Every structure is written in C-alpha cells, then in structure tokens.
Amino acid sequence: MTQNLDQLNLNQWAVISQFKGGDKVHQRMTQHGIYPGDKVRITRAAPLDGPFLVEVSGREIIIGRSLAHKILVEAE
Amino acid sequence: MRIALIGRPNCGKSTLFNQVAGYKAETGNFHGTTVTYTESKVRVLGEVVDLVDLPGTYVLGGSNPAEKVSHDYLGDHPVDVIINVIDATFLAQSLELTLELLRLDKPVLLAMNMMDEVARLGIKLDGPALEKELGVRIVPVVASKGRGIKALFLEAKRAAEQGILQPRFDDFQDDPYSRHKAALQLSQRFAVQGQRTLSWRDRLDDIFLHPAYGYVALAGVLLLFFQAVYGVGQLIEPPLLALFDSLITNLNTYIDTGNLLGVLLNGVLQGVMAGFAIVLPYLFPFLLGLGFLEDVGYLPRIAFLMDSLMHRIGLHGKAIVPFILGYGCNVPAIMSTRTLEDSRERFIAAALSTLVPCAARLVVVFGLVAFYLGPLYAFGLYLLNLFIIALTGRILTRLLPENTPGMILEMPPYRIPTLRAVANKAWFRIREFIVEAWPTLIFGSAALGLLVFFDIAKYFNWMVRPITWLLDLPAEVGVPLIFGVLRKELSLIMLGQALGNNDYSAVLSNAQLFTFTVFVVFFVPCVATLVMLKRELGSRQMVWVTLITIIIAMGAGLAARIFGLLL
Numbered sequence: 001m002t003q004n005l006d007q008l009n010l011n012q013w014a015v016i017s018q019f020k021g022g023d024k025v026h027q028r029m030t031q032h033g034i035y036p037g038d039k040v041r042i043t044r045a046a047p048l049d050g051p052f053l054v055e056v057s058g059r060e061i062i063i064g065r066s067l068a069h070k071i072l073v074e075a076e
Numbered sequence: 077m078r079i080a081l082i083g084r085p086n087c088g089k090s091t092l093f094n095q096v097a098g099y100k101a102e103t104g105n106f107h108g109t110t111v112t113y114t115e116s117k118v119r120v121l122g123e124v125v126d127l128v129d130l131p132g133t134y135v136l137g138g139s140n141p142a143e144k145v146s147h148d149y150l151g152d153h154p155v156d157v158i159i160n161v162i163d164a165t166f167l168a169q170s171l172e173l174t175l176e177l178l179r180l181d182k183p184v185l186l187a188m189n190m191m192d193e194v195a196r197l198g199i200k201l202d203g204p205a206l207e208k209e210l211g212v213r214i215v216p217v218v219a220s221k222g223r224g225i226k227a228l229f230l231e232a233k234r235a236a237e238q239g240i241l242q243p244r245f246d247d248f249q250d251d252p253y254s255r256h257k258a259a260l261q262l263s264q265r266f267a268v269q270g271q272r273t274l275s276w277r278d279r280l281d282d283i284f285l286h287p288a289y290g291y292v293a294l295a296g297v298l299l300l301f302f303q304a305v306y307g308v309g310q311l312i313e314p315p316l317l318a319l320f321d322s323l324i325t326n327l328n329t330y331i332d333t334g335n336l337l338g339v340l341l342n343g344v345l346q347g348v349m350a351g352f353a354i355v356l357p358y359l360f361p362f363l364l365g366l367g368f369l370e371d372v373g374y375l376p377r378i379a380f381l382m383d384s385l386m387h388r389i390g391l392h393g394k395a396i397v398p399f400i401l402g403y404g405c406n407v408p409a410i411m412s413t414r415t416l417e418d419s420r421e422r423f424i425a426a427a428l429s430t431l432v433p434c435a436a437r438l439v440v441v442f443g444l445v446a447f448y449l450g451p452l453y454a455f456g457l458y459l460l461n462l463f464i465i466a467l468t469g470r471i472l473t474r475l476l477p478e479n480t481p482g483m484i485l486e487m488p489p490y491r492i493p494t495l496r497a498v499a500n501k502a503w504f505r506i507r508e509f510i511v512e513a514w515p516t517l518i519f520g521s522a523a524l525g526l527l528v529f530f531d532i533a534k535y536f537n538w539m540v541r542p543i544t545w546l547l548d549l550p551a552e553v554g555v556p557l558i559f560g561v562l563r564k565e566l567s568l569i570m571l572g573q574a575l576g577n578n579d580y581s582a583v584l585s586n587a588q589l590f591t592f593t594v595f596v597v598f599f600v601p602c603v604a605t606l607v608m609l610k611r612e613l614g615s616r617q618m619v620w621v622t623l624i625t626i627i628i629a630m631g632a633g634l635a636a637r638i639f640g641l642l643l
Contacts, residue, residue, distance in 0.1 A: 028484060029484070030135075030252050030253070030256070031134045031135055032134060032484055032486065033134055033169040033172060033256065035252075035253055035256045035257075037257075044281075044285050044380075045287075046285075046287065046380055046381060046383060046384060047287040047288075047384070048384040048385075049384050049387075050380070050381070050383045050384035050393075051380060051383045051384075051392075051393060051483055053285065053380065053487060057168060057169070057260070058166065058269075059166055059169065059486060059487075060486070060487040061484065061485070061486050061487060062376065062379065062380050062383070062393065062483060062484065062485045062486070062487055063482070063483065063484050064383060064392055064393075064482035064483035064484070065482070066482040067482030067483065067484055068482075070482075
C-alpha cells in the first residue's frame with residue numbers, strides 16, 4: 001500500500017517509491033544520498049509537529065514533517 | 077604540488093587537515109562546519125605541498141553555496157591529487173562521491189577514516205579487495221588520533237607523481253541514481269555488518285531526544301554551561317582586576333595624566349588590562365564549553381528538538397547551527413548560513429544571528445549585569461534576548477512570504493571529543509581575539525583618552541544624545557556606545573574611562589546598568605559582522621539588518637528602562 005512517510009507508524013519499515021513535489025524535492029533527497037528503493041523507518045518523532053528521525057541504510061537523518069509528507073513509501 | 081581533501085559532510089576532512097597543517101580549519105561533529113576552503117602549505121616528507129580542505133559535499137554538483145565551493149575549486153585550481161576522505165562507518169553513502177571522482181581525469185586515493193569506529197561497530201571491511209576493484213589506493217586512518225596520516229601522504233605523493241596507472245572501476249552509468257546503486261552494491265560486497273553491540277552512546281538518545289526529557293536535558297545542559305562560564309569567570313576576574321587596578325594606580329604616581337603622553341599611556345594600559353582581566357576570564361571557559369558541545373555532536377540534537385519552535389520564527393531546525401555559533405561570534409555564524417538552501421531563509425537566519433549575544437557581548441553582560449546585579453539578572457537578559465529573537469523572526473516571517481522546503485539534516489553519532497581538538501579549537505578562537513580584537517581594544521581605549529583630553533568627546537556624546545536621553549542614561553555613555561560598533565567589548569571597557577570611575581555602580585544606577593547592557597546587546601553588530609553580512613548577503617540587506625537592530629535596540633532599551641523602574 002502506498003502512503004506518505006509521515007503516515008508510517010514508529011519503527012515500521014517501508015521502501016521509498018517516489019518523491020512528490022518536483023525536481024527540487026528530488027534533488028534535495030538525492031543530494032543527501034536518499035533514493036527511491038531505499039528502506040526507511042521512522043525511529044523518533046519530535047513533539048509539537050516537529051521533525052522525524054528517519055533511519056536510512058544505517059544512517060539517521062532528521063526530516064521535517066512537510067518534507068516527509070512528500071516522500072511516498074510502500075509499507076512492508 | 078597541490079593536494080585536495082574532499083568527502084561527505086562530517087567525515088573528518090578538517091580533522092585530517094588540522095593534523096597536518098596545525099589547527100587552521102574549524103572542526104565540529106555536525107554537518108557543514110566547513111563552508112569555504114582552507115589552504116595551507118605543509119611539509120610532507122621533506123617537500124612543501126599545498127593542502128586544501130574543501131567543504132563537505134554529497135555530490136559534486138551540490139545546491140547550497142557551500143557545496144558549490146568544492147565543485148568550483150576542482151574546476152579552477154590545478155589539483156595534482158585528490159584525497160577522498162571516507163567515513164568508513166557509512167561506506168555506501170561515501171562511495172557515491174568516490175564514483176563521481178573516479179570519472180575525473182585526476183589521481184585519486186581514499187583515506188578510509190574512522191577505522192576505530194568501524195571496529196567498535198563490528199563492521200568487517202575488506203580494504204585490499206575494494207582497492208583492487210576500484211583501482212585506487214586505500215589507506216586506513218584514524219584522523220582524530222593521527223593514525224595512518226604519514227602513510228596516507230606518502231601514498232598521495234606517489235599517486236601524484238605516477239598519475240593514473242591502472243583502469244578504474246567503471247561498471248556504472250554516470251548519473252546519481254546509478255552511482256547510488258553501484259555504491260550500495262560495492263559496500264555490500266566488501267563490508268560485512270557484524271554483530272552490533274548496543275553501547276551507552278545508543279542509549280543516550282533515548283534521553284536526549286525524548287519528547288519530554290529531551291527538553292529538560294537541553295535546559296539543564298544550557299544552564300550548566302552558563303553556570304560554568306560564570307563560575308570560572310568569577311574565580312578569575314576579581315583578583316586579576318584588583319591586581320591591575322593597583323598596578324595602574326601605582327603607575328599613575330609616575331605618569332602625569334595631565335599631558336598628552338600620559339593620557340595615551342594610561343589609555344593603552346587600560347586596554348591591555350581590559351583584555352586580560354575582563355575579557356579572557358569569560359571567553360576562555362565559554363569557548364572550551366562550546367567546543368565540547370560541538371565535538372560531542374549535541375548541536376544536531378538541538379536542531380531536532382527545536383525544529384518545530386524554529387518553524388514558528390520562519391526557519392527550520394538546521395538554522396539553529398548559526399544561532400549557536402553566534403554565541404561564540406556572529407562572524408562564523410553568518411558564514412554558516414551558507415549551508416541553508418533558500419535565500420530568504422539565509423537572510424532571516426543571518427539577521428537573527430546578529431541579535432545573538434556573542435562572546436564579546438557576553439563579556440559586557442557578565443561584566444555589568446552579572447557582576448553588579450547578580451547572575452539571575454544576566455540569565456534573565458539571555459531569556460529576554462531569546463524572546464526578542466523569536467518575536468523578530470515572527471515579524472520577518474510575516475513580511476517575507478514563506479517557501480521553506482522543510483528540514484533535512486544528517487544526525488551524526490555521538491563522538492567522544494579529544495581534549496586536544498577541543499583545546500586547539502578554543503585556542504584557535506582565542507588567538508583571533510588576541511590578534512584582531514585586542515589591538516582594537518587598546519587603540520580604542522587610547523583614542524578615548526585623546527577624545528577626553530582634547531575635549532571632543534562631547535560632540536560624539538551629542539550625536540547620540542537623543543538615544544541616551546530616551547534611555548535615561550548619562551550623556552557620557554555616548555562615546556562607549558559608538559565605539560562599541562568597532563568591538564562590542566569597547567562599550568564596557570570605555571565606560572570606566574568615560575565616566576571617570578571603574579566602579580560602575582558608583583556612577584550608574586542598577587536600572588541604568590541594565591538598560592545600557594540591553595541596548596549594547598541589540599544595537600548595531602560590530603564592524604566585522606557588518607563586513608561579513610555585506611559579503612554574504614550584499615550591501616542592501618546589510619543596511620536592512622543594521623536598521624532592524626537599531627529599531628530593536630531602542631525598543632528593548634525602552635522596555636528595560638521601564639522594567640528598571642521596578643528594580
């Protein structure tokens with residue numbers, strides 16, 4: 001099932017299927033070494049609509065909620 | 077010969093650079109410490125070579141101005157050999173850039189850094205096989221401890237002399253996605269993730285990033301930091317001040333302060349004393365503490381916790397880095413706004429950073445408010461400062477339409493800072509004070525002596541009389557306020573001379589001391605900051621920032637005056 005990254009449960013693994021929001025978002029993600037096909041999960045969430053801490057191939061990356069919403073994933 | 081260091085953000089390029097060149101490049105355990113390149117001539121096995129430390133980049137065609145530096149440098153400068161610094165704990169991501177570098181027609185070798193971490197994490201790395209596959213030399217190093225550096229440069233020299241000898245790994249298409257896939261496959265083939273043991277470092281974030289305890293810990297860390305700076309400063313300042321005061325009183329019996337030479341000499345002495353007794357006692361513990369927080373990797377944690385709050389002032393969490401650097405000095409803070417992608421965001425972050433009380437203003441706050449009114453008032457002033465920064469951010473956000481793309485920032489693992497790195501960094505920054513600021517202090521102090529001697533100070537005082545009158549301050553503080561634009565410490569140091577008494581409480585009421593300090597904290601940033609603003613944002617935006625600070629300083633000063641009535 002396709003959903004947005006920000007809709008995943010904590011620690012639920014998923015695979016990135018695509019980025020929404022045009023070239024800019026795509027570029028920002030790939031510049032940080034994150035590509036469709038990568039396995040991700042949310043390990044922590046900051047309170048008050050703060051950002052997520054996302055695990056991608058062993059690394060931890062802080063991703064803001066609005067950006068996380070633009071990442072489409074397939075939950076496992 | 078020219079050797080370039082290149083790699084992902086936070087892979088230890090600057091640490092490696094400093095091991096060879098002495099402490100010349102700022103380091104810290106977060107992304108984007110280095111935003112411009114640093115060049116140095118270093119001796120490698122009897123030969124002098126140019127070594128350059130480039131800002132971290134994930135790909136050569138990066139989007140923020142700091143990443144572009146690396147790309148442009150390789151295009152514009154004759155580089156004989158590229159040392160690609162690899163964070164061996166994140167092999168796959170590091171190799172993406174490596175593959176891009178392999179296609180350049182230049183000798184490349186890999187410095188496989190953080191090999192001690194690799195061992196700790198139980199990763200098995202087959203270096204020789206990877207070396208064979210890539211067709212470039214790989215040298216294992218631990219940059220923070222200086223291990224493997226000599227071998228690395230020996231190999232770098234050899235690579236530069238021999239040129240490209242063997243065919244390199246070429247089994248990938250030249251686009252980011254293919255490189256990503258190829259790098260991943262390489263890392264799966266040559267690195268095996270062993271049994272990982274959870275350590276205290278993994279548990280630490282359970283507290284520091286906790287939705288509730290995280291903030292308690294943050295407040296605790298900042299309060300402890302503040303207390304430590306104050307405690308150390310209080311230990312050193314009074315005895316030093318007493319020593320210098322008696323020294324100057326003794327000297328004054330020999331110097332006739334009625335003539336020009338005596339006035340100048342007295343001014344110089346006051347300036348020297350101020351540096352020793354008033355500035356260094358607070359600056360030194362502050363910079364040590366800041367260096368420790370930077371190196372341990374706490375700053376990105378603050379970014380994570382504060383992101384939602386930062387959104388309310390029109391920024392995202394990544395902009396917390398300029399803020400925190402700003403507590404040391406506004407100049408590097410403004411430089412570090414280069415790591416932000418959006419130009420609107422760079423302006424807001426730079427404008428707000430200039431409101432952050434830097435170490436120089438810390439000296440004024442501690443020397444006046446903490447010293448005469450007590451540390452609680454100083455802490456209160458810092459809270460007021462935060463509140464005003466937030467308010468200004470809100471207003472700027474309203475005025476400038478938002479287009480924040482959302483935060484993305486890598487979270488580095490905790491690292492135990494080496495004492496040497498922290499001490500070197502503090503010394504690097506203190507040296508800047510000694511070389512650049514101290515002479516200005518001495519000069520300013522002597523100049524003030526002249527102003528008073530020739531009786532021209534009053535013209536300066538008249539110039540800012542409207543301000544000082546509104547804030548209920550004596551006219552004589554005009555000159556210290558104006559000179560404060562040269563160096564913020566001058567506002568404190570010249571105050572004694574201007575008022576003719578080194579015990580400020582004898583000439584100013586507590587309310588006046590507080591108002592004066594509040595005004596100094598927000599008033600026009602120092603010349604060095606203005607120059608940096610002009611360089612990073614252009615003259616127009618520099619003028620805007622200056623205007624904003626004057627308005628805020630007046631507003632805050634008036635509020636402080638009203639508050640002062642209650643003191």
